[in-house]
Amino acid sequence: MPGMTELGAPALAFRGVTAGYKGRTVLRDVDFGIAEGEFVSLIGPNGSGKSTLLKTATGLLKASEGKVEVFGREVSSLKPRQRASLIGVVPQKLDSPMAFTVGEIVMLGRNLRGRWTGLEGHDYDSVEKAMIYTNVFDLRERRFNELSAGEQQRTALAMALAQEPRIIMLDESIAHLDINHSQEVLRILMNINREERITVLLVSHDLNLAAQVAGRLMLVQHGRLVKNGSPEEVMQPELLSRVYDCELRVRRDPFSGNPVVSGALDELLRRPAVRKRLHIICGGGSGIELFRRLFIEGFELTSGVLNRLDSDAEAARALDIPCVLEQPFSAVGDEAFQQAAAMVSEADGVVIGPVPIGSGNLVNLRLAAEALDAGKPVWIASGLDKRDYTPGKEAAEMSDKLRKSGATEWKGIQELTAMLNRAWPESQH
């Protein structure tokens, strides 16, 4: 019988799913189950694979490995109208190729269930109810393409609701809504979830909102599910800071008791305007992200010695970072070294990036040694032994000496910026 599903089966199950696009694997070995009636939020940084996961869940994208099941049926085996009666999707953006009206678009949602012979009374009721619910009933004669982004998103939700699906999946679908309408849409979702046991899977960048409405959060990073649990379990400052690669704090909302995440911008505002200067030792593209992040953090930066043709030299030029340059294909010479040493003497600290070190740029590590001798802090990217291309492994040896003399190792840029903020808590960098 069409639409018949396995009794008690999860509303959605991913079993060892790997999926992606031509020549590009995005999701890797993803495993989870969502029970019927759950309200789950999918969170994760830009590009982590949330939309890809939704596309795979709806059968738009086929898993290259593993299985996706919706109410016990493999999603790829479902006929379009079976799929439409089980799954309602509200995409990030709904495109209407023709000049459809809002009413026609919502009706289309109902039609997806497959009653091409004509809609019946109940169908019209569902369409009308969906439009009233989402507050687009007054817009029903308007052309969809002429609506504001928020009105279009509410129409897309009405279209999905008109299908009367058993699971509804929303991809950042409240991003364009004002606070009133986003609250309304969330209320609608919570109502249908509680009263009609419709399962909801909501992709959201608003972590607080996700934690507020969902019973469970699934956190994705680089196409993998890194945490799947209650809002309390997932909203951990260390976990979120690591996954989102920025400093985040979590506190409790005094009214609801819900965990609330926030960034550290307030700290920046409180700091007096004393700027700290860092000299960056990098090369081979290892400096670009460092420059970008430390620049955003408000540090004054200098760099060198870099080869004139190095991509880091280009980035430094673009960001107006004073930089000592050496001729292409030449080892760092004495004159350049002295210029860089003068920069280090003006700096408050030195950061060594994850730069490959060979005989030509080994001397740059001496800059860090001089900074330590002068009592300045030095931070060194871990794993230099793996990037040591000197014949006698002098770079690894020097990195050991630097650490013994007080240089601190760092692994990720978020960890580094947290260390820098701790080193100069009173400054604005």
Ligand SMILES: Nc1ncnc2c1ncn2[C@@H]1O[C@H](COP(=O)(O)OP(=O)(O)OP(=O)(O)O)[C@@H](O)[C@H]1O
């Ligand atoms: N059609 C496509 N072809 C090739 N690669 C794609 C395609 N769509 C997405 N990607 C890539 O897949 C990765 C995951 O993208 P996806 O849209 O799933 O991330 P996301 O977590 O939803 O991101 P965001 O939060 O920015 O919306 C990204 O690196 C993206 O560039």
